[in-house]
Each structure stands twice: as structure tokens, then as C-alpha cells.
Amino acid sequence: MREQKKKRILVWIGVVVIAFICLSPFVWMLVVSFAERPDFLASEKIPYVFTLQNYKQIIGTRDLHVMDYFKNSLVVAFVVTVAAVVIASFAGYAVSRMRFKGKMAIILGVLAVSMFPQISIVGYLFKLMTAIRWINTYRALIFPYIAWVMPISLWILVSYFMQLPTDLDEAAMVDGANRIQALIKVILPLSAPGIFSTSLLVFISAFNEFMFALMLTTDYHARTIPVGIALFEGLHGQIPWGQMMASSAIASIPLVILTLIFQRYIVQGLTAGALKE
Amino acid sequence: MMFAKLGRGAVRSSSSESGLAYLLLAPVVILVGGLILVPVFGTLVLSFFRDVTFLPPVKFIGLANYRRLLSDPDFWNSTFVTVMFAVVAVFFETVLGLFYALVINEKFRLRGVMRAVVLIPWAIPTIVSAKIWQLMYNFNYGLLNYLLVHLHLSSHPVNWLGTPLSAFTSIVVSDVWKTAPFMAILFLAGLQSIPSALYEAAMVDGASMFQRFWNITLPMLRPIIVIALVFRTIDSLRIFDLIYVLTGGGPAGSTTSVSIYGFKLYILGDFGYGSTVSVFTFVLILIFTIVYLKVGRFQEGMKR
Numbered sequence: 001m002r003e004q005k006k007k008r009i010l011v012w013i014g015v016v017v018i019a020f021i022c023l024s025p026f027v028w029m030l031v032v033s034f035a036e037r038p039d040f041l042a043s044e045k046i047p048y049v050f051t052l053q054n055y056k057q058i059i060g061t062r063d064l065h066v067m068d069y070f071k072n073s074l075v076v077a078f079v080v081t082v083a084a085v086v087i088a089s090f091a092g093y094a095v096s097r098m099r100f101k102g103k104m105a106i107i108l109g110v111l112a113v114s115m116f117p118q119i120s121i122v123g124y125l126f127k128l129m130t131a132i133r134w135i136n137t138y139r140a141l142i143f144p145y146i147a148w149v150m151p152i153s154l155w156i157l158v159s160y161f162m163q164l165p166t167d168l169d170e171a172a173m174v175d176g177a178n179r180i181q182a183l184i185k186v187i188l189p190l191s192a193p194g195i196f197s198t199s200l201l202v203f204i205s206a207f208n209e210f211m212f213a214l215m216l217t218t219d220y221h222a223r224t225i226p227v228g229i230a231l232f233e234g235l236h237g238q239i240p241w242g243q244m245m246a247s248s249a250i251a252s253i254p255l256v257i258l259t260l261i262f263q264r265y266i267v268q269g270l271t272a273g274a275l276k277e
Numbered sequence: 278m279m280f281a282k283l284g285r286g287a288v289r290s291s292s293s294e295s296g297l298a299y300l301l302l303a304p305v306v307i308l309v310g311g312l313i314l315v316p317v318f319g320t321l322v323l324s325f326f327r328d329v330t331f332l333p334p335v336k337f338i339g340l341a342n343y344r345r346l347l348s349d350p351d352f353w354n355s356t357f358v359t360v361m362f363a364v365v366a367v368f369f370e371t372v373l374g375l376f377y378a379l380v381i382n383e384k385f386r387l388r389g390v391m392r393a394v395v396l397i398p399w400a401i402p403t404i405v406s407a408k409i410w411q412l413m414y415n416f417n418y419g420l421l422n423y424l425l426v427h428l429h430l431s432s433h434p435v436n437w438l439g440t441p442l443s444a445f446t447s448i449v450v451s452d453v454w455k456t457a458p459f460m461a462i463l464f465l466a467g468l469q470s471i472p473s474a475l476y477e478a479a480m481v482d483g484a485s486m487f488q489r490f491w492n493i494t495l496p497m498l499r500p501i502i503v504i505a506l507v508f509r510t511i512d513s514l515r516i517f518d519l520i521y522v523l524t525g526g527g528p529a530g531s532t533t534s535v536s537i538y539g540f541k542l543y544i545l546g547d548f549g550y551g552s553t554v555s556v557f558t559f560v561l562i563l564i565f566t567i568v569y570l571k572v573g574r575f576q577e578g579m580k581r
Binding site: 003006007011012014015018019021022023025026028029032038039040041042087088090091093094095098099100101103106109110113115116117118119120121122123124125126127128143144146147148150151154179204207208210211214215225226227229230241244245248251252255256258259260263264266267270271 | 295297298299301302305306311313314315316317320376377379380381383385387389391392393394395396397398401402404406408409410412413417418419420423454458459462463466486511514515518521522535536539540543548551552554556558559562563
């Protein structure tokens, strides 16, 4: 059919255009990160010379602290992910399967929270963290992050739990299990894909968060990699684009790998909240 | 709706059962209450105080901060910038996201890979994408100016981040690149839920590809488009990270969003007035959300 053919051609043009749009900035980051001089486009006299020196410098030069920032980000994001998923699982189970007063108020309250802008929280958090001397520690980030990702975590998990028939819990409880056992032995294993989706989204948003980390950390003891990159100054003045792009590449690695391997779960997580009726 | 089913979930109920439910919910209530609701309330309270770090003492001044807000041209400018940004960026995100979704919904080899590729801009940290774009916008050795000049699209390089209009445009472009994937994923799910029988019937009737798009795809997607618009508008009204790196709010305040403005006040130590601006940021989002939900529901009513 003529139209079929036309459509196939359009689709392939679309694929090429999309791949170009989505990947070219990312590829450019890699190109510059391997360049001896980042300004090689400025003049024909400056050749593009491939080098690993930018990576060697940011990994080898302790005073740049890039690897410290990277480690801080990984630790904070990992702790937040585990804690948020555990907390949201318990809460999601209660919300989806138990009857109690004030349920609606709690659900709506948590959802409304996702509307708040970070700026309306960060000033107070700064004062709070200063008062309890938590500035520049992991816990100054971990606790606010867990609270911040709670709406999305709860929303995805509840939408998964709701798909499982309550007969499952009843059967387990007839067999003598209590609520907690029913949750851990029956519901959680069956919701594994939902838990995994939630974990991915929470990890990504905790790893990428900027404003809280900018305000609540002061140096490499707790500063995360987005803040490190945003405030990157290098050691000798002049914008060290090569090192900055190499740091950006390192910061992106975990996220790109997760995306490539677990694309399906990320998509499910993103759509679970919005579209489950 | 998900809510309607929530009430029916109970297997049995007793007082010990609701005790357990509260126990399971306690961590959420404590964390969200203590680290989000209390800070928001604290910000509201602080907006009635004069609280400047370098000029103690903290003093209750009633509505003075709000009066200052109303007559502060920088504040109104930031509101204008933020609303303009939200409208323009979300519009282009929707269009580009729809294009992505239509393509990756088709059957072709490497479709799974393509879906991951589309997600990459969304997955990497905003700060990273901001830095990449900042380098590409660079006046002397940025990729964009290099291409513009060498492909003879322009006789001279463009100072992307240096003039008000081009800086605003640059921020919109970077933001659209970063967030169109999110739109695409929502739309993709919507496309997949459209029954293929509708398309088959239309094809029997001889509808062209574009007629099918206008008469089936778009109307069927409308509920999801509304949801996606709400999500993205709420998010773009709080824009901060991207602007912080790309322009810091300049030149001449032309890209200062309300979040950037509030943050700058905090950095200057003016927590009282900064809180007032932050309170207003939230009010702005609330207004947009309510309008969207009203309009969204209104459209649903029209369909019947």
C-alpha cells in the first residue's frame, strides 16, 4: 500500500531526527571531555587532540574533589532510595488495604505536597539545619529528600498494590499470617516490578537534586555532584570545560546505564502515577 | 479514579487494625509533616517578619513585606518571566513530546533502544544538561555558533546568553530538550490505550493518516494531554536549576524566575522578604493548577 510505505519512511525520518536531538548534546559532552583544548572550534589553528587527561585529572587530583562529590551523591541517593521505598511500602499497604479514619486527609495531604516549590521550603530548611548543626552532612540531605520523594513513591506503589486482589491477603491471614507478614511475604514479592520502578525514579531524582544540596552543603564532605559541577572552578581560573565535561560524563554514567537497561521500568513508573485509573 | 477504590480495600477492620495502619503511616506523616509542611508553614510565618541575617533583630512587621512585594518591579518582572517561560516552554514540550511519542509508538527494529535514547535527556542531572548547553551556547567556541557561521546560516556569531530575548530563548530550548521526553512517555502510554479498531474503521472509511491523527489520536489523547500539562506547568513554574547555571537570571533580570529571585534574596540573607516571594511562588502554582483542573473538567463536560 502506498500509504504504508509513506508512513514507514516518515517513521524512519522521525527516528533519525529524534536520535539526533536527544543524543547530540550528550555526544558533544563526550567529545569535549576527550579534547586536549575545549576551544578547538574557535580557530582552525587549534587542532582537536584526543586525550584522557581530563579524566585523569578529575580522578587523580584530590583537590578537585570530583570523586568525593560523586561518592556523596551515590551514598545519599542510595540511602534515600532504600529508606523511601521501605517507608512508602508500609504506608502504601495501609492506604490500599486497611480501613482507618483520616485516610483521605493523609492521601490528599501527601499529594498536595508535590505541588510545593522547593524554594518555599529551602529557606526554612537552611535555618533548621543550621540550628541543629546538620549543615554539610549527609543527613541534612537524606531526610529532606526522603520527604520530597514520598508523594511519587506512594503514588506508584499504591497504584501497584491496588491491582492485587485483597483475596491474597485474606488467604494469607486465614493461614495465620498477620498484616505485616502478609505485606512482606505476599504483597511485596508480587509488586516487585512496581517497587523496582519506584526505586529507579527515587534514585534518579535524589541523585539529580540541586537546590537543597546547594543550600545545605558547603564543601566536599557532603556536597553532591550536581552542585560540584555547577560550582566547578578548576584550580587555575579560566573555565575548565574539559574537566567539567569529564565530570559531567562521570555524573551521567550511572543514570544512563540505569536508563538503557531498565527503560521499561522507568516508563512504567512514570506512567503509573499519571494514568492508572 | 484510584481514589474511589481506596475505600473498598479493607479486609477486616477493628480498632487494633487502625492502630496498625497509623503505625505504618507514621514515618510518612512525620517526614512529610516535619520537613515539608512545617517548613512551608514556617516560610509563611517568616513572610510577616523582617529577618535579615546581617541586620538583627528579627521583628514582626505585619504585611510590610507584602506591600513591598506589590511595588517591587523586580518581583513583577520575575513573575512575568516565569509565566512566559511556563507557557512557551510547556507548549513546545507538548508538541515535541507528541512527535516523539508518535514515532516511538510505531513498530520498527530497535524500538526499545529508541525509547531508552529518548529518556536520556530526562535522566541525566539538569545541572549536567545545563552545563552542556552553556558550552554549546558559548560565543567564541560553542558548537551552535560554529555551525551557524560555517553552514553560512548567519554571517556573525550570536551572543546566545548575552541578550534578553536570546537568553530567554536559549533557556526554553534547553528546557524543552530536557523535558519533552517526560511528555513523550505519558503520551506514549496514552497512544497505546487507543483501541486499534478505531483506526481500522477509519481506514475502511478511507481516512488519511492526517485525518486519523486529527479525528482519532488527538481527541483520544486529550485527557492525558491535560494531565501532562498540569504536571509540566507546575514543574516549569518552579524552574531554578537550569537558569541558575545558564544565566544566573541575567542579562538584566530577563531570565530571573521567581525561584531564582527568592533564592537570591535568601543568599543575600533577607529571609523575611525571600519567604514572601517563596509564598507567592506557591500561590502562583496553585492558581495555575486550579485553572487547569477547572478547564480540564469543563472540557470533559463538553464531550458528553
